[in-house]
Amino acid sequence: MKQGGDLFPYQLAGLNWLEFSWQKGQHVILGDEMGLGKTVQAISLVGSLVSRGCAVPHLVVGPLSTLLNWEREFRKWAPHLNVINYSGTAADRQVIYKSELCAPNRSGESLPQKKRVKFHVLLTTYEMILNDRQKLGRFDYATLIVDEGHRLKSRNSKLFGALKAFKCSQRIILTGTPLQNTLEELFMLMNFIDPKKFTENRIEDFLEKYADIDTKEQIDELHRLLKPHLLRRMKHDVLKELPPKKEQIVLVEMSHEQKDLYKALLTKNYDLLSSKSKSKATGMKNLLMDLRKCCLHPSLIRRKK
Template sequence: MVCPATMLRQWRRELRAWAPRLNATILHESAVSSQALADANGNKKNARLRLLRDCIADAKGVLLTTYEHVRLMRDQLLSVRWGYAILDEGHKIRNPDADVTICAKQLQTVHRLIMTGAPIQNRLSELWSLFDFCFPGKLGTLPVFQAQFAVPIQLGGYSNASQQQVMTAYRCATMLKDLIAPYLLRRMKADVDIDLPKKTEQVLFCPMTGEQREAYRSYVHSRDVEEILEGRREALGGIDVLRKIVNHPDLLERTTQAHSEKYGEPERSGKLLVTEKVLGLWRTQGHRCLLFSQTQQMLDILEASVAKAGYTYRRMDGTTPVSHRMRLIDEFNGDDDVFVFLLTTKVGGLGVNLTGADRVLLYDPDWNPSTDAQARERAWRIGQTKEVTVYRLVTAGTI
């Protein structure tokens, strides 16, 4: 079973609860005990190999590992004939040319299963890649799939598409749906909503401070933006600068100002001012919340604000050791005194159950809407007993 690192221990816990006869082994550095490391003479690779051998020797063994380890230990994993291969958050192999995708498709087993909440994020070739793992050849080769399905469907979706292109796209989409239907089980939240309380989502438009407005206008009229508009500079770099300005202007000066006492002052960011007011209101009303940001740098500023307010909190991001992540999740879900959980969307937004919260705040939206969609669902899971409210912060008058 392959999954993101944050979910390794959660899967082991679920397997022990629902299938206690199976022996679940985690293949990851975080699962190597000090004794096992000593037995392997301090060599982590040898320790991992020993874990792998022990699992293979067990007729009821289940190996839990990450996508990165599928790539790193490809020779060892590809030499084993597995009974089943299960990919959780399987959209990780959506890029047909990625090393991890190629490794996963070479696993020796005919029994394959993918679980994902986002089978298509940007283009239809991602769906092809997932199906090529589960049922190689069912949708043809990638060039054939592109010519027969992806391109016609894409052309028919344009606003200036002809009637013929629209009809062709519809026929291709219908044919594709019929092809994949026998192998695709789609489970909507509506199918289990009898177990789930109500969820509402709102967008909070935040005004810019005077400093932000001045910095924003200055950059928009800068030479860098002129070069972007002329096609001589990448647009994403400019968009990232604007995102930093609206999140907090200090992010532009992080390398030189990070240790300044005034670094991250709330008065200089409209979003941060709104965040402080919202958290204060939720605290008095007895709610508990998840606070997501895209970057660790912005999370640093949010953490300083939360700590200054005296709130009890936990934090989990890419720097958090994998072995500590499940403990942090358990502490938040089990301790009502922990008011806020600070998370980066990429680490805390995939798969984990955070039903201890009934409020979710997305500080800054991701480029990929499906990433935000995953994060919004962390609290609205089976086991949640309270109504859930999700707020997304958007700075008014900006892109």
């Protein structure tokens, strides 16, 4: 992985942990705090597996806004890999599917699609997984890497069910917030990682047992339960040379145009603001969004009009 530079010691430790989990066939969550290089560690794992002769492709799924960053990081850290960005319109994706993913059969050959794969990594979005799951599900994958994996927190999510159906040797969730809101969401991430150990019919027992963690024994037991599957490091633990974070609040007064528009929005929605109806929640959300846009720049509201 010299092409992009050297990994920090904690990133190298993360890579070793991912490699160890791969060897054990264990699905995992890399839950490092944002900014510690989860993407680089995942790319290092893929590059390492390919360099050791892993001929099965890898699938990376994330929000559309992150795909370009994944492409840049792959070019930087593993430029020898053939990375395909599978996104765009239905016509674009059809072209990619037909021309970029598999080599054509030679004259007289009739090799199955899995034997003609010519890409190392397929980058795609949650939406493309839902739209084209039948096509993309025809391949076997070495690793299924889910970026911003907290999107899998709901058991009723279509994405949750679609990704569980993909055949892969290892599932890796990347998330800076493994415990974003509730224990139930954490349990569903663990269910995606290890559905045999964290079966859905055990969720109520799990929630009841750890709903009120107030003893050291409970904390230690939960750590032991999660430790084989979850690696989480914080900046203050692994980057001690960083200076302490400083925050400075700068108050910026609105322009005259913004003030006039802000008052006009409040006046226009007077009935909504004075209403005691429980059904006004949606209208209030829309108004708050417009007020926020006004604070950012008045032209955001002007264009809407």
